[in-house]
Amino acid sequence: MQAQDIHFSQFYLSPLNLNPAMTGVMNCNVRLVANYRNQWASVLKSNAYNTYSVSYDQRIPVGRNDYFGIGGTFWGDRAGESNFSTTTGKLSASYSKQMGGYRQKAHYLVVGAEGGISQRSIDFTNLRWPNQHDGDGGFDATLESGETDLVNDNFIYPDLSAGLMWFTVIDRNNSFYLGASAHHLNRANQSFTDTEDNLLYTRYTVHAGGDFLLGQKFGLVPGLIVMKQGPSLQINPGTSLKFLLASAKGEYQAFQIGGWVRVANRFDSNVLVDAAILATRFDYNSFSLGFSYDINVSPLVSASNGNGGFELALVYKICGQERRNVYCPRF
Numbered sequence: 001m002q003a004q005d006i007h008f009s010q011f012y013l014s015p016l017n018l019n020p021a022m023t024g025v026m027n028c029n030v031r032l033v034a035n036y037r038n039q040w041a042s043v044l045k046s047n048a049y050n051t052y053s054v055s056y057d058q059r060i061p062v063g064r065n066d067y068f069g070i071g072g073t074f075w076g077d078r079a080g081e082s083n084f085s086t087t088t089g090k091l092s093a094s095y096s097k098q099m100g101g102y103r104q105k106a107h108y109l110v111v112g113a114e115g116g117i118s119q120r121s122i123d124f125t126n127l128r129w130p131n132q133h134d135g136d137g138g139f140d141a142t143l144e145s146g147e148t149d150l151v152n153d154n155f156i157y158p159d160l161s162a163g164l165m166w167f168t169v170i171d172r173n174n175s176f177y178l179g180a181s182a183h184h185l186n187r188a189n190q191s192f193t194d195t196e197d198n199l200l201y202t203r204y205t206v207h208a209g210g211d212f213l214l215g216q217k218f219g220l221v222p223g224l225i226v227m228k229q230g231p232s233l234q235i236n237p238g239t240s241l242k243f244l245l246a247s248a249k250g251e252y253q254a255f256q257i258g259g260w261v262r263v264a265n266r267f268d269s270n271v272l273v274d275a276a277i278l279a280t281r282f283d284y285n286s287f288s289l290g291f292s293y294d295i296n297v298s299p300l301v302s303a304s305n306g307n308g309g310f311e312l313a314l315v316y317k318i319c320g321q322e323r324r325n326v327y328c329p330r331f
Contacts, residue, residue, distance in 0.1 A: 005183070005203055006051050006077050006086075007234065008035055009260065009277045009292045011225050013313035015331045016055040016073045016092055018207060018225070019181040021112030021163035023094040024059035024069015027328050028286070028317035031057050035075075039294070039309030049079040049309070057092070065106070069094035073116075082126045088159065090116030104327060107168045112181075114161040120190055121154040157188035157200075167329050173219065173247065175329040176210030201230030211330055217244045221256060233271070235263040240279060256281040262294070274298045275308045283330070288315035 008014045014035045015022035033055045041048035057071025071092045078085045094112035101107050133139050163181030183203040191198035209223035222239040240258025247253075260277035279292035294308030315331075 005227075005229060006037075006053075006075065007227070008037060008051075008053075008311060008313075009236070009262070009275075009294055009309075010035070010279060010281075010290045010311050010313045011207070011236065012209060012223055012331055013281070013288065013290045013315060014053060014055075016057060016071055016090075016114075017053055017075065019112065019163040019165060019179045019205065020092040020114035020161050021094050021110045021165040021179055021181065022331065023057045023071040023092045023112050023114075024067055025094070025096060025108075025110060025165070025167070025328050026057075026059060026317060026331065028319035029058055030318040030320070031055075032316045032318075034314045035311065036313075037309055037311045040304065041309075042304045042307035043300070044080070047079065047081050049077070051075070051077045059096075062095075065098040067096040069096065069110075069112070073114075083121070083123045085121045086118060088116060088118040090114050090159065090161075092161075101169075104172075105170060106327075108166070108328075110165040110167070110179075112163045112165070114163075114183075116159055117156055118159050118188075119154070119156050122192065124153050152192050152194070157190065158186060159183075159188060160185045163205075169327040169329070172327055173213040173244070174211060175327065176208075176212075177329050178208045179206070181205045201232075203227060203229040209329070211242070213242075213244065218242070219244065221258070223260075231265075233265040236260055236277070237263075238277065238279075240281065250285075252283060252285055254283045256283075260292075272298055286317045286319065289313070290315075 011018050035053040037051040039049040053075035055071060055073040057069060060068040062068055074089045076087045092112060092114035094110055096108050096110045099107045099109050161183040165177060165179035167177035169175045184200045185202060187199045187202060190200050205227050207225040211221050213219040219242040220239055221242050225236045227234045238258055238260025240256040243255045245253035257280045261273055262275045262277060263271055264274045265271045275294040275296055277292055277294050281290040290313035292311045296304040296306050296308040
């Protein structure tokens with residue numbers, strides 16, 4: 001009940017969940033994104049963590065080289081026998097200001113904000129309590145739990161976020177970016193009781209990455225994300241190898257394969273390497289398809305047998321008629 005936010009191993013393919021300043025930062029006019037994650041099925045079976053997200057954003061030209069970005073995100077998360085669920089809908093906006101350079105080689109500063117509502121729910125009847133166990137392995141769900149202070153099994157709260165990002169585009173195939181965001185600025189109460197004893201921690205995120213072509217057909221796509229939320233810390237560094245299959249006006253095809261690690265902290269002690277992440281991605285003009293798999297390497301491996309979680313990501317961009325040759329990083 002005090003867990004941290006959802007997270008995607010392919011954070012670079014879920015831009016609006018990462019930073020509201022990434023709203024509208026793209027090489028086309030409209031972007032549609034869908035993500036799905038299934039985690040700990042080897043341990044929890046049918047009660048595994050299931051997370052899904054869909055988003056829409058677009059950019060709107062302002063003046064000669066600047067842009068507004070507007071978008072919306074909807075995501076949901078469900079886990080466990082008690083159907084512990086969070087559902088969120090948000091609207092986001094950004095402004096991209098050119099700070100230097102020219103059309104095809106430029107530096108941009110982007111500021112973004114996001115607001116929406118979230119719903120949290122749980123099925124109290126499926127919770128298990130110590131006094132319902134007889135100590136010999138038996139369980140009697142009909143016994144009273146004694147927990148009389150759990151009264152809110154379904155509630156709604158507001159949620160506010162903001163972010164900044166700087167990106168530099170060297171040419172069509174080379175760019176890098178650095179961003180930071182703060183989610184849950186209003187620290188809403190998430191308590192299932194009548195008391196305000198479970199304020200949602202603000203999540204602070206720093207992320208960076210780039211796309212660097214080292215030869216005519218080969219490049220590196222490194223990335224890093226650091227998230228801190230109350231007592232929880234997570235760091236994902238890694239890189240992908242990119243093989244450029246086609247790159248011409250109106251056509252882009254590339255294949256990526258890479259490796260990442262997820263470093264997290266124990267709740268009451270030091271840090272550990274939680275998972276090794278294998279990821280692949282295929283770009284075909286307006287489509288991007290990503291797949292990743294987490295290999296569990298933490299002490300939970302005795303129960304998980306190394307099986308962590310898999311993810312699917314799909315991105316579709318609509319370019320339309322507005323083309324001003326202002327390149328952006330490829331998210």
